[in-house]
Amino acid sequence: MGEEAAKLAAAPVWSLADDELIDVLEAAHQLQQTAAALQARLVHQAETRRLPAKQGHRSTTGWLRSLLRIDPQPARELTEGAAAMGGHPELEEAVLDGQVDLRQAAVISATVTDLPTELADLPLAEAAALTEQAQATMTDMAGRLPAYQLRRVGERILAHIAPHLADRADAAALARQEARAHRRRGLTLSLPVEGMVRISGVLGAEDAATVQAALHPLCAPTPDDDRTAAQRRADALVDVCRLALRTGQLPEDGGEPAQVAVTIPFDSLATALGPAATTDTGERVSAETARRLACDARILPVVLGGAGQVLDVGRARRLATxxxxxxxxxxxxxxxxxxxxxxxxxxxxxxxxxxxxxxxxxxxxxxxxxxxxxxxxxxxxxxxxxxxxxxxxxxxxPPPTIDQQQRPRRNLYHPRP
Structure with missing residues (x-):
């Protein structure tokens, strides 16, 4: 099956007429969604069997990243798709029929799962009927709206299916929204790609206002400032963090003051040549950057086993600091x-x-x-x-259950000096 799919993918497409090309593109998308639906069902079954935990992973997303060698975002989307398919047979059928894709299914599932809370004062039969109507309405809308727009519709779905309840539920919904935003808050720094780290996160409205208040004074453009607004915000965030480090009021980290620490051979500090330096996060920076950081950050020339480093503290102390x-x-x-x-x-x-x-x-x-x-x-x-x-x-x-020959393994991800 895989070989046949590969042959089909490699077939020439230049001879297709415009309408044929569109038809084939739509068919290919539907095939992709069908395969994704199968993946989601398999992942849901794996979760039911607790396979990720049995194989030593803290989450289904982490298990998928390791098993399928995929990036974090598609692993999260597949996990969300599995949750959407589980317990929602109508959504599963809609995905297989091509009415919705997995992202849309995840949005619809989240909406109808939260809806009973807003309908708690209604008789069970009426609440169940409205929940079913909400799912059907959003499934129909999925034919025109992508997932991000469908999510906004889901936030006000009662206005579409039960306008007489929408106003009454609005205040309670806002309170739940704030509580949910607080639970889901988070900040992520991606793995570096070509020297760039993507920072992404979500904050509640109150916390976002605090961050904006701290950044705004540092974001004002200056004469001859050719930075974009996004670049000014990025620089302002780094400036705020540097200011916090200079206060000396942050908690200690590993027995040392909070600081930027860069390890580099001493000779590289004095010349423009030499090996790259390494930050505490394991990322490499140029020797030139290390010399610049030396102005306001602690630079540690480290030689394992060198006379200047106490590497063996014996039994006198339990913690490694x-x-x-x-x-x-x-x-x-x-x-x-x-x-x-x-x-x-x-x-x-x-x-x-x-x-x-x-x-x-x-x-x-x-x-x-x-x-x-x-x-x-x-x-x-x-x-x-x-x-x-x-x-x-x-x-x-590893134990015999993972490798019967119990061959030694090492971490291949982290760079080695």
């Missing part, structure tokens, strides 16, 4: 569990031989693990074991 923590950041690059992408600042320093069992707080007995994988290696049922290889880097031995 200061120079030892810095050495772990550089050696492991982040969570060392095979192919986890969590950066160093999101990790704990795990004792391979437990401190309570006599293990030392030293570089050769420590490994960085994110909170999820830290819990996983402590849980006896997972069966993962950790040991250091001959080069001093941690090896992870």
């Amino acid at each position: 200061g120079p030892l923590r810095r050495a772990l950041h550089i050696r492991d690059g982040g969570c060392a569990f095979p192919d986890c992408d969590r950066p160093p600042r999101w990790t704990d320093a795990h004792h391979i031989i437990a401190w309570t069992a006599g293990g030392t707080t030293s570089l050769d007995n420590l490994v960085l693990l994110c909170r999820h994988h830290h819990r996983a290696v402590h849980h006896p049922r997972t069966g993962w074991q950790i040991r250091h290889g001959t080069d001093g880097r941690p090896d992870f031995i």
Whole structure:
């Protein structure tokens, strides 16, 4: 089946007439949605069987990213599609029939799931009838509106199906909207692509007003300022963060003051040549950038095992802080569990031989693990074991249920110095 689809995709299309090209494009889209519907049903079944958790993943999205090697956004969309298909057979049929796509189905599912709260004062039969009518109405509208517009319709669906209830429900809906916005607030920094990191997030209206109030004084254009408005906002956000770092009032991070820390060979600071520097997040910056950061950020020339770094604090202290923590950041690059992408600042320093069992707080007995994988290696049922290889880097031995030969694995995601 895969070979036939590949042959079809590679077939020449230059000979198609305009109307034929449009028909084939629509058919291809429908085929894609049918395949996506199948994927969503399979994901829903996998969730029912708790496969992501059984295979050591904290979420279905993370499991899909690892299993299918897809980016976070399509993994989230597939997870949302699975939730939309589960428990909504009419929506599943509408997707398979080509009436709606998975994104639209997710919007419709979310709307009808929240609707009973707004209809709580009505008799059950009337509330059920209105919920069914809302789903049918939004399914019809999906023929003309993409998912983002359909979502706005869903926010005021009662105005379409029960105008006499819309005004009464509006105040309660606003209160729920504010509470929901607070729960769903979040900020995400993407993985760097060509030196750029995408910042995305959602805030409630009140929090957004606070952020805007802090940024606005720094966003005003100056004479001969050729920055766009978006660039001025980006620069203002960085300025606010630098100002917070300079106050010295932020909580400590890993036993050290909150700071930008860049590790670079000392000679590179004095010349325009030399290897790239590395930030605490594991990202590389040029030696020139490191020299510029040296004006207002702490630059740490680190040599593992060097005389200037105390890498072995023995049994005198249980927690890995200061120079030892810095050495772990550089050696492991982040969570060392095979192919986890969590950066160093999101990790704990795990004792391979437990401190309570006599293990030392030293570089050769420590490994960085994110909170999820830290819990996983402590849980006896997972069966993962950790040991250091001959080069001093941690090896992870999977249980026989994952690899019968129990071949050692390492994290291939984080760059190595």
